[in-house]
Amino acid sequence: MVVIAVLGCALGPVPLSPVRVLATLIDLLPFVTMDDTLSPSQTAILLKLRLPRVALGLLVGGLLAGCGATYQGVFRNPLADPYLLGAASGAGLGAVTAITIGLAGDGIWGVPLFAFVGALAAVALTYGLGATGVNGGTTSLILAGVAVSAFASAVQTFLMQSNTEQLKEVYSWLLGRLATSGWRDVLVVLPYALLSLGFVVINRRILDVMALGDEEATMLGLRPNRARILFVLAATLGTAAAVSVSGLIGFVGIVVPHLVRLVFGSSHRVIIPLSIIVGAALLVGTDIVARMALAPAEIPIGVVTAFLGAPFFLLLLRSARR
Amino acid sequence: MISAYGLGVRIAGKVLLDQVSFEVPAGQWMGIVGPNGAGKSTLLRTLVGLTRHTGAVAVADRNIRTVPAKELARMVAVVVQQPVIPEGIAVGDYVLLGRSAHLGLLQRETRHDRARVTAVLAQLELTEFAERRMRTLSGGELQRVFLARALVADPAVLLLDEPTTALDIGHQQEVLGLIDRIRGTRELTILSTMHDLTMAGEYADRILLLHNGRVLRDGSPAEVLEPGLLAGTYGATLEVIPADPVRGFGGPVVVPVRSRADLS
Numbered sequence A: 001m002v003v004i005a006v007l008g009c010a011l012g013p014v015p016l017s018p019v020r021v022l023a024t025l026i027d028l029l030p031f032v033t034m035d036d037t038l039s040p041s042q043t044a045i046l047l048k049l050r051l052p053r054v055a056l057g058l059l060v061g062g063l064l065a066g067c068g069a070t071y072q073g074v075f076r077n078p079l080a081d082p083y084l085l086g087a088a089s090g091a092g093l094g095a096v097t098a099i100t101i102g103l104a105g106d107g108i109w110g111v112p113l114f115a116f117v118g119a120l121a122a123v124a125l126t127y128g129l130g131a132t133g134v135n136g137g138t139t140s141l142i143l144a145g146v147a148v149s150a151f152a153s154a155v156q157t158f159l160m161q162s163n164t165e166q167l168k169e170v171y172s173w174l175l176g177r178l179a180t181s182g183w184r185d186v187l188v189v190l191p192y193a194l195l196s197l198g199f200v201v202i203n204r205r206i207l208d209v210m211a212l213g214d215e216e217a218t219m220l221g222l223r224p225n226r227a228r229i230l231f232v233l234a235a236t237l238g239t240a241a242a243v244s245v246s247g248l249i250g251f252v253g254i255v256v257p258h259l260v261r262l263v264f265g266s267s268h269r270v271i272i273p274l275s276i277i278v279g280a281a282l283l284v285g286t287d288i289v290a291r292m293a294l295a296p297a298e299i300p301i302g303v304v305t306a307f308l309g310a311p312f313f314l315l316l317l318r319s320a321r322r
Numbered sequence B: 001m002i003s004a005y006g007l008g009v010r011i012a013g014k015v016l017l018d019q020v021s022f023e024v025p026a027g028q029w030m031g032i033v034g035p036n037g038a039g040k041s042t043l044l045r046t047l048v049g050l051t052r053h054t055g056a057v058a059v060a061d062r063n064i065r066t067v068p069a070k071e072l073a074r075m076v077a078v079v080v081q082q083p084v085i086p087e088g089i090a091v092g093d094y095v096l097l098g099r100s101a102h103l104g105l106l107q108r109e110t111r112h113d114r115a116r117v118t119a120v121l122a123q124l125e126l127t128e129f130a131e132r133r134m135r136t137l138s139g140g141e142l143q144r145v146f147l148a149r150a151l152v153a154d155p156a157v158l159l160l161d162e163p164t165t166a167l168d169i170g171h172q173q174e175v176l177g178l179i180d181r182i183r184g185t186r187e188l189t190i191l192s193t194m195h196d197l198t199m200a201g202e203y204a205d206r207i208l209l210l211h212n213g214r215v216l217r218d219g220s221p222a223e224v225l226e227p228g229l230l231a232g233t234y235g236a237t238l239e240v241i242p243a244d245p246v247r248g249f250g251g252p253v254v255v256p257v258r259s260r261a262d263l264s
């Protein structure tokens, strides 16, 4: 993750030497002095443009993957992720609503909060429609998620068409991007990320208990319904925060936890923290690709994750059927 | 230690349990027997408050309705008939889940919790399996792991739903002997449902015979394992050889035999 983060800082329209980037960053720490740092103008690029972007990538990637892993644990369903459950499109609808009524500039309260409410409503609706049983019901849950997503997107399109002046802003946001608005976006997501991932990481052993099913979990002294609600709240809050700053970046929430599970087994003690770390690194890495592949033009990062994630997802579906 | 007072359970108009009462003193092992569908599993689930029931259950003289879920889980540990095995989980992590009832929200396992797991794994000769994934174990090994998860909770009462049904006769004896030895090392009250009536008589101090949700008989193995009663309840043809400590069997031996009508 550290390597990718440093690379993420170094690569871009103005290439910086990775070694010097590292040296400059270490130099910023108190009581440490490094020679061989970047020039002042390069340092400015690093601190004002690259670093916030990398920080945002780490946060959003960590959030999407961590929340995906949480949803999968709570619903005991390997296909549950922020996108398939409708949380992301709900958050999108909430965010677009906030933008169209002119709340875009309101820092940590406007867009994220609307996104959270939208996401929560969508997850509740998906779950209400699709939960024929927490233990089975994969298909119906996913179908409900698709329906809810489609509905949210429809309402969102309607909102966008009737508010054409913001269309371009919303559209670029929708495709998924890591904004270049400096540190502001980072500061917007940070509190939500800490709250959401903090809760999930600290309580991750409970996800293992829930994996035993409601009956055995109850026998171990857990109240499954209460626990489920808390985890869904935390994951939805995290999803909403990620979506509200970076738009719709798909597949990270499902691909990363699966990779981690494949390699390290299925205890959430391991899955949750590793998913966050791998997700963070992966998104920053993907962002490098998004910036470099067609340079100087940037591909929206959501397009890149979809390009890489969709085939993987299909492989997963195939192996799940067996 | 654990008592039932007039338990009744009905689901969708069907009576699953009806007026079931008993008191099991601390340290006793009660076997629960009866044909398929008699209500054995339902009874165990009811004892930990998992069914809507009439009547009352008391554990350590407290009505379980007044005991918080966590506290009840610390007093009574259950091994269900078909435990869920999460995909890919390692034995050590699975057994550690048994400590859940000792942990609050925001709390993580301490060194003490892990030490309990290590000790119980050693006691059940599972140490070498700690890192193995659950799916790679044999039926007999799995059964010991389930037992380990229940034991790490340090319960006063252990409820076992058919702990030996999937096992061959050697492993049946091994698991039941193990449970009996653990019972000796600390005061543990055990209720286990069983299909093998001879084994039930060998290991349990007392047997409860259920049929259609009712208690048909409750007493010592010699009182319950009685040929006429069993033949009627199970609809089976069988012989019972009385206990004979001199020849090495402490309880009556129940032998299913082919019916005479078949043979002629």
Ligand SMILES: Nc1ncnc2c1ncn2[C@@H]1O[C@H](COP(=O)(O)OP(=O)(O)OP(=O)(O)O)[C@@H](O)[C@H]1O
Binding pocket: B011, B012, B014, B016, B034, B035, B036, B037, B038, B039, B040, B041, B042, B043, B081
């Ligand atoms: N949720 C339920 N709804 C309807 N009927 C149920 C339900 N749970 C159990 N039963 C019925 O209650 C009866 C008793 O079931 P239970 O599982 O307690 O039997 P058992 O004695 O454990 O049987 P076995 O020896 O086969 O395990 C069965 O006829 C079963 O079909």
Ligand SMILES: [Mg+2]
Binding pocket: B040, B041, B042, B081, B161
């Ligand atoms: Mg049963």
